[in-house]
Amino acid sequence: MKISFLASHGGSSARAIIDAIRTDKLDAEIGVLITNNRDSNILQWCLDNDIEVHHISAKTHRGEDNADEAIQTVLRDANTDLVVCSGYMKKIGPATLRVYPYKILNIHPALLPKFGGIGMYGDHVHRAVLDAGEKESGATVHYVTDNIDEGPIIKQQIIAVDVDDTIESLRNKVQSCEAELYLSALQDILKDE
Structure with a gap:
């Protein structure tokens, strides 16, 4: 592939x-x-x-x-x-x-369907997660469709949101899991091909 x-x-x-x-x-x-x-x-x-x-x-x-x-x-x-x-x-x-x-993949820095869509990228997502008082966040690998961040979810990784998390610390935690999550999702897709 x-x-x-x-x-x-x-x-x-x-x-x-x-x-x-x-x-x-x-x-x-x-x-x-x-x-x-x-x-x-x-x-x-x-x-x-x-x-x-x-x-x-x-x-x-x-x-x-x-x-x-x-x-x-x-x-x-x-x-x-x-x-x-x-x-x-x-x-x-x-x-x-x-x-x-259903052959285009994206990774989003939150647990979709929450905190997705137009304007929800980068630190805007992490700020929204913190402002909402969420206890967990993470990353989502999903298929890209015509509607932003609404394609079928392939795989997610959950991380805990700590009470003292800042936008920067939450960003770092989410980014630290993204590459491994993307690779895992791709390996799953390749197994199914």
């Missing part, structure tokens, strides 16, 4: 998954990485690590629809079987979703 990636910034999950493939901890092939941010750290990391990388955005392709068409074309040309979002900060377009139904 060939896995490709969408990332906007550091792409820490993509890096962890690529490293797992390269060290035979995940039985898959590396496809391509697409970023919508020409200044992203992941773009340079890919160049330094011999990963095929493409910068595709509404700016490079004169609009969201053209960028969406370009993304699905690059993914198909790379013979991609599965797409992993790694901090990808754009909604996946309809052309890409049509070509890859």
Whole structure:
């Protein structure tokens, strides 16, 4: 199975998954990485690590629809079987979703369906969890659909929220489980293929 990636910034999950493939901890092939941010750290990391990388955005392709068409074309040309979002900060377009139904995964820094949807990313999520007085949070790997953070849940990891947690400490706890959770979800999917 060939896995490709969408990332906007550091792409820490993509890096962890690529490293797992390269060290035979995940039985898959590396496809391509697409970023919508020409200044992203992941773009340079890919160049330094011999990963095929493409910068595709509404700016490079004169609009969201053209960028969406370009993304699905690059993914198909790379013979991609599965797409992993790694901090990808754009909604996946309809052309890409049509070509890859239930083949695009995302990780969200909360226990969906709570604290998901438009505007719920990064520290906004952790602030909302703390403001709601939740006793637990975590991360969720789910399939990407047309509705943000509403796709079927694949796997979750629960972490305790302590009374003295701050946004920063909660972020660190959630981030510390994300790479392992993503790898575990991918291993489960690969077993079923």
